[in-house]
Amino acid sequence: METLELEATIREKTGGNNAKHYRQEGKIPAVLYDQLNSSVPLVILGKELIKLYHKSPLATNALIKLNYELNGKKIQKMVISSEFEHDPISDRITHVDFREVKSATNLKLTVPVVFKGVAPGVKLGGMLVKVCDHLMISCSADQIPEFITVDVSNLNLDQNFRVKDLPKDANIEILSNKDQILAQVQSGRGAKSEASDSSGAAPSSSPAAKPAGK
Helix, strand or coil, X not given: CCCEEEECEECCCCCHHHHHHHHHCCEEEXXXXXXXXXXEEEEEEHHHHHHHHHHCCCCCCCCEEEEEEECCEEEEEEEEEEEEEEXXXXXXXXXXXXXXXXXXXXXXXXXXXXXXXXXXXXXXXCEEEECCCEEEEEEXXXXXXXXXXXXXXXXXXXXXXXXXXXXXXXXXXXXXXXXCEEEEEECCCCCCCCHHHHCCCCCCCCCCCCECCC
């Protein structure tokens, strides 16, 4: 996963009314939590945050070089976005938390699942059902994957693809239940093929993907 870069400034004014004012200016309030869990209030241009995630739409867990200035000193921190808040009506991001990480830091995160391939069972009239769209994993900060790929091209009628069927990766530990079903091909009259949905196209980013415990 590539490392992204984002500019921020210290948020001089805090509180709900000030946060609302920042949003009206097209800015997004943010908080950076460092290794000691101390917090730094920041503000980011909304268009810059959107541009950042458009570069890597699944990378809500991406490593980010966060740049800001404090007391006349330029600071750069390696961070991940750990939590988003959204407007319930517009779904726009209204607040984001960042957490400082080191490259060797071991993290627990949820990452999206992407399905690829066409299941033989679908060609026989079955229906591909995608049961799970995120997995909990553990890995170092410099090994965070954008997504986990599930290849359904060997699934026949009434067969399941479980977590334990995923290929082994020395850099990633899957923490989700090994017997968790990720996808299955259901047989039955009138079942509609989802083959077009399992061609390998990546889904839209999910702001729910975040470190465990948030």
